[in-house]
Structures are given as structure tokens and as C-alpha cells.
Amino acid sequence: MAARPSPDLPTGTAPRHVAIIMDGNGRWAKKRFLPRIAGHKQGVEAVRRIARAARKLGVEVLTLYAFSSENWRRPEEEVRDLMGLLRHFLASELDELVSEGVKLRVIGGWRGLAPDLVAMIEAAIARTAANPGPTLVIALNYGAQAEILSVARRLAEQAREDTLDPATIDEARFEAELETAELPPLDLLIRTSGEQRLSNFLLWQAAYAELLFVDTLWPDFDEAALADALAWFGQRQRRFGGL
Template sequence: MPAGVTTQVSDTREADKAPVSPLHVAIIMDGNGRWAKARGQMRTLGHKAGVNALQRTIRAAGDLGITHMTVFAFSTENWRRPAAEVSDLMGLLRTFIESDLGKLAKEGVCVRIIGQQDGLPKDIVECVRKAHDDTRHNSRFFLQVALNYGAQADVVEAAKRFAAKVKSGEAEVNDLTPETFGGLLSTHDLPPLDLMIRTSGEHRLSNFLLWEAAYAEFVFQDVLWPDYDRVHLEEALRIFKERDRRFGAVEAGHVSA
């Protein structure tokens, strides 16, 4: 294979090799605004409560055997929200990094922030750099934060990167496989996604990890994100463990004649 073409662990794992407990869990943290509205509060307070829920969930995830977690913090579509709310969300990211990064680093957490940096405030870009630099050597737990992220845009950028390699002679068209393409996505450093959780009762992906979710199990929980805690995560893991993950195969004795 020509130099410059990276690979990723395939998502088409055999059922007998699938982990009993999910190693990589993704969460669409939904419901902050509705949580605040139900209490007669501003949406900003819902987002602040959501940060507290994230802190609880990170602690619980490590205790429960999860090694990798990806959370959806801000999508490319979220720029359509009122400017004041967008500003508040960016402020919460600053606060999270300033108040929690040192503790996460000491606890062996590696923090990665994926998504488009174009359009982000300069100080947020600096926060992203600091998070990467301060935790890059940690390996106990991997926290990936999707910020200004959209899965379709990520796929398009990966396609452009491969096209550029072909144009420069670093790769040939036939080098493109699901594995090599996955290696060009922003999530390429993480293992295949096992479990996708969405809170607040909504049942859609909202342009999050579309490629990575090919063989993930989905659990939709009717709880607003600020109320999320260890009990809810344990329930999601219980549901996951009850699933029969075949990755396109069938069990012996169940093949039609």
C-alpha cells in the first residue's frame, strides 16, 4: 500500500469477538433547553447543568469498564441558535477546560476535541490545543468531544484527503477500502463504536458519527441530559449486554434452507 494511506480497525467485527461490555460509547447529550424551560429558567442554566451531568458520566464510565467515550457538544448546525446561546455554550467549554482539565489529566484521561476549527473563537482554538497538549500521553480513559462537528462534513473532508493522495501519487483509487477510509476520519484513533446513547426521548442521529455507527447498538433514553447519572448509564449498559450482536452473520442452526 502506498505511503500516506492510514487504516482503522474495521467496524465489521465478528460476533464472537465483540466485547461483552462496550469499550467505546457515544452520547448525544440532548435536553438541556427543555430541562431549563420546565424549571422556568434560561437555557444557559440548562447547559450548565448539562456540564455537571457530563462530569458525573465520565466518572461513572471509567468505573463501569468503558475506556472510550465520544460526546456531542456542539454541532455545525448549532450555529443557527441565537448568538447569545452560542456564546454561552462556548463559555461553558472554556470553563470546563479551565476547571476540569487539570483534574482529568491527573486522572489519566486523554482529551481529544474533534470538529472544524474554522469559525471558532481564537481562545476556543487555544483551549482545544491546550486540552490535546496537556493530556496527549494519558491512556486510562479517552474522552473525545465533538465540537463544531458534523458527520457529513467529516466524511466529505476524508474523501477530499484521499482524493488529494491519489492526485499526488501517494495512493491509488483501488487502495480505498472501508478501513482506509475510516482511517481518514477525525475519529480514526478510537476503536469501533459499540454503543450510541441519546437522551431526552429523541430518536435520531442528528448528523453524529454516521460512518462510525454502522454496527453500533442504539439506546434511546427518556431522560433529559442534565438529570443523567450513573443509574441511567448502568441501564444503557444493561440493555446493550442483552443485545445479540451478529454483525451481519447468523447463529449456527438459524440459517434458512
């Protein structure tokens, strides 16, 4: 079952699990009178930069919101470009992930993507499965509401089949069915670009996470910005509902 957060963590504790809503690629490009794809390309460079910085700064798990289930509403050309960038990232970064001992995980409805992309993801997950960590989690075709509904349906089906007593369903039992079940609890969730909403990302997992909204557009987010975020987290008093 998923681990529960420990209360009264002392000030200065480093986050084990950091998640980022990578927002602002389009606005970065617009400010420079460039097409949106240019912003997305720079966003991929930021992913490389921050993934390396997170390892250097001792983050155990980094979860990145790469493509939401709502992003399908974007223009077809932009979606196609984003999927192409994902293919390029997997092809270009896999060797480094392996050499650095990074374990890759993907959450969301990624198995419904194009067959060649699914095959690339499966191969990357398999190749890094035995790595000791840290872990890079990519949320791809992900929506938190869909994740929660899926868990609820599975538990309801088990109860209907008399393989689960509904009275035994508690937070830990529910968390054990989430896609993040084997990961440490989410400590810090960062959103770039100045927007202050979760946009259907890790809604259950973020219940007691520290939330940090920064004005920096994602392509400009760098190691110093991440270090500042971790330092900010270290000053937080995390009581988890207690005094």
C-alpha cells in the same frame, strides 16, 4: 488503519467505545420555567458526572456531542453562553483529567473557534496527550457529513496526484482518514431526551453501533442511567450482518 469490529461478540460483552448525543438541556430548563442557560449549566454538570461514571464503569472511550456544526444557527447569545461554559469546563476539569490519567481528544472544526478557546483546547490536549487512558472525546463544531466529505476529497486528491490507486480504497482505508481512526470502533450510541435521530453525529462510525434512545433529559442522566445503558448493551447479540 482503524480496527474492524469482530463478529459474533458474546452476550455480556462490555462496550469499549460509547458515544452520547446530549439532548434536552433546553427542555429541562423550560419544564422548570428557567432560562435555557440554566439547562446548559446543568448539562455541564451531567458531563462531569457521566465522564466520571464512565471511567468507573470501565468505558475505554467516551465521545460526547458537545456542539454541532448546525448549532451555529442558534441565537447568538446562546452560542456565546455555550462557548463560555466550554471555557469553564476546560479550566475547571483539566486538573482532574490529568490526575485520573484521562486523555482528551477533540474532533470537528474546533480550530475555527475563537483564538483563546482554541488555545485552551490545544493546551488541554497537549497536557493529557501522554496519559494512558481512558479517553474523553469532545465533538465540537462537528458534523459527520462534513467529516465524510473531507475524507473523500483527500482521497480524491491523492488519486489525482497518482499517490493512491482508487482500487485500493476500502472501508479500512477510508476509516484511517476519519478523525476517530485511532479509537476503538463505536459500540454504543445513546441519545437522551426521547428524540430518535443521529443529527449528523458519527454517521460512518455508527454503521454497526447499537443505538439506544432514552427519554431522560440530559441534565437528569446519571450513573445509574449509564449503567442501565451498558447492561442493555450487554444483552445485545451483535452479528454485524451475519447469522
